[in-house]
Amino acid sequence: MIWQQLQSLAGSYPLAVRGLGMTVMLSLISLVLGTALGFGLGILRTGGNRLISSVIGAWVDLIRGTPFLVQIFLIFFILPEFGIELDAFTAGIIALTNLAACFICEIVAAGIRSVPTGQVEAALASGLSRWQRMRQVVLPQAMRIVLPPLVGQYVLLIKDSSVVSAIGLTDLTRVGWLVVQRVPNGLLVFFLVGVGYFIVCYPLIMLARRLERRMGAAHGEVQL
Amino acid sequence: MAVPARLCCSRLRYSLFAIRYSLLAIRPSLFPRRAPMLENFSFRTIVEYLPLFGQGLITTVWLSALSFAGALAVGIVLAAMNLQRAQLFRIPAKAYIDAVRATPLLAQLYFLYFGLPRLGFVLPELVVGILALSLNSGAYVAEIIRAGILSIPRGQVEAGVASGMTYVQRMRLVILPQAFKVTIPPLLGQAIVLVKDSALLSLISVSELTRAGQLLASDRFMPAEGFITIAAFYLLLYYCLKGLAGLSSRWLGLQPARSST
Numbered sequence: 001m002i003w004q005q006l007q008s009l010a011g012s013y014p015l016a017v018r019g020l021g022m023t024v025m026l027s028l029i030s031l032v033l034g035t036a037l038g039f040g041l042g043i044l045r046t047g048g049n050r051l052i053s054s055v056i057g058a059w060v061d062l063i064r065g066t067p068f069l070v071q072i073f074l075i076f077f078i079l080p081e082f083g084i085e086l087d088a089f090t091a092g093i094i095a096l097t098n099l100a101a102c103f104i105c106e107i108v109a110a111g112i113r114s115v116p117t118g119q120v121e122a123a124l125a126s127g128l129s130r131w132q133r134m135r136q137v138v139l140p141q142a143m144r145i146v147l148p149p150l151v152g153q154y155v156l157l158i159k160d161s162s163v164v165s166a167i168g169l170t171d172l173t174r175v176g177w178l179v180v181q182r183v184p185n186g187l188l189v190f191f192l193v194g195v196g197y198f199i200v201c202y203p204l205i206m207l208a209r210r211l212e213r214r215m216g217a218a219h220g221e222v223q224l
Numbered sequence: 225m226a227v228p229a230r231l232c233c234s235r236l237r238y239s240l241f242a243i244r245y246s247l248l249a250i251r252p253s254l255f256p257r258r259a260p261m262l263e264n265f266s267f268r269t270i271v272e273y274l275p276l277f278g279q280g281l282i283t284t285v286w287l288s289a290l291s292f293a294g295a296l297a298v299g300i301v302l303a304a305m306n307l308q309r310a311q312l313f314r315i316p317a318k319a320y321i322d323a324v325r326a327t328p329l330l331a332q333l334y335f336l337y338f339g340l341p342r343l344g345f346v347l348p349e350l351v352v353g354i355l356a357l358s359l360n361s362g363a364y365v366a367e368i369i370r371a372g373i374l375s376i377p378r379g380q381v382e383a384g385v386a387s388g389m390t391y392v393q394r395m396r397l398v399i400l401p402q403a404f405k406v407t408i409p410p411l412l413g414q415a416i417v418l419v420k421d422s423a424l425l426s427l428i429s430v431s432e433l434t435r436a437g438q439l440l441a442s443d444r445f446m447p448a449e450g451f452i453t454i455a456a457f458y459l460l461l462y463y464c465l466k467g468l469a470g471l472s473s474r475w476l477g478l479q480p481a482r483s484s485t
Contacts, residue, residue, distance in 0.1 A: 186342055201325075
């Protein structure tokens with residue numbers, strides 16, 4: 001019986017590859033867009049304008065305070081009421097990008113705040129422009145703080161992309177759900193789904209850990 | 225192979241739900257179009273469904289609380305295993321934590337939901353959900369506890385050794401009271417994540433808050449009313465927990481000052 005199931009599973013190989021491809025593509029696109037947007041928002045957040053900063057803060061709280069599933073439903077079912085028709089893929093990309101941007105915004109803002117004010121003042125005294133200050137003085141130093149949680153955030157993003165299966169995108173989780181209807185062995189099917197995610201996520205987790213260790217070493221902290 | 229009757233039933237229910245949704249998703253024109261820009265946002269319907277939302281909210285709260293208790297239990301055991309010197313304990317704990325952290329909760333949830341009946345455990349969806357949340361959050365809690373214990377300076381341990389304390393005494397009297405303080409704020413952060421993650425249980429038809437919103441959305445074709453309302457309820461929970469986290473860290477921040485005077 002298990003042999004039959006394995007054969008049937010081997011038959012769903014193309015579906016699994018498509019699912020994995022969908023998961024990787026969704027995560028990759030929203031990861032790139034989210035990082036760009038997140039850095040922009042993070043810089044604006046610490047830019048000194050009270051109003052902009054508090055608006056961004058409120059938006060970030062709104063996104064952090066609601067489950068991602070609810071956000072996806074909101075985007076997918078409610079944007080059409082404003083006359084914007086979306087297919088599931090675009091809705092998924094928008095939801096994931098927005099989520100990533102909000103979390104990355106906070107990470108970047110924390111990194112920028114960690115740069116001592118003396119550095120900014122020195123840059124001001126050297127006559128650097130606003131843009132030069134950010135690009136040549138603040139960001140390079142902030143990156144050391146930003147990098148480890150940023151990579152950790154990417155892992156969370158890839159995992160959150162599984163939730164878009166709820167609006168019918170055939171990503172890896174959805175493929176598992178479809179296959180389990182035909183091959184009634186949930187343990188095996190979802191173990192394989194887990195292996196798929198593990199292959200994508202684990203290298204990133206290792207990278208995050210290495211970066212964290214290097215950061216710790218750079219700051220002279222003792223590892224116990 | 226005979227599929228357990230219960231699983232069959234819930235699967236049928238789920239697919240009906242999915243069909244209803246995919247109809248709504250693919251052909252919005254099948255259903256009466258409403259005026260754009262949410263002009264006829266119906267507060268009356270929300271009020272009408274308020275008991276359902278209230279029930280969902282209560283379910284979400286208590287199942288999150290129960291799962292968090294479970295996560296603490298799992299996390300403490302895993303952290304204790306992970307801090308041992310013997311590889312026999314450390315390797316399984318590490319493997320478990322990595323496996324949980326590298327896979328999405330939804331896949332873990334389905335793994336238990338479709339997998340447990342195979343092993344002969346036919347449990348209600350709610351129990352499967354609480355189990356999945358506990359096992360998932362437990363891995364993160366274990367890392368928080370471990371980080372808290374490792375954050376205690378080495379000198380404290382050495383001082384304990386020098387005072388002739390046994391391992392248990394050192395743990396109980398020196399390390400844990402200090403580690404406890406460090407772990408409370410991140411644990412509350414994890415509680416926030418857990419409450420949000422509990423929304424996924426609606427996908428295995430546990431009747432919690434998100435499920436209430438889905439019911440309103442699919443019964444009356446009013447997704448805006450349903451999902452905006454539950455988003456508001458989740459925000460309420462979020463701000464409560466966030467306030468608690470802020471209070472606790474302020475309280476804990478005051479503590480060292482008090483003890484040093």
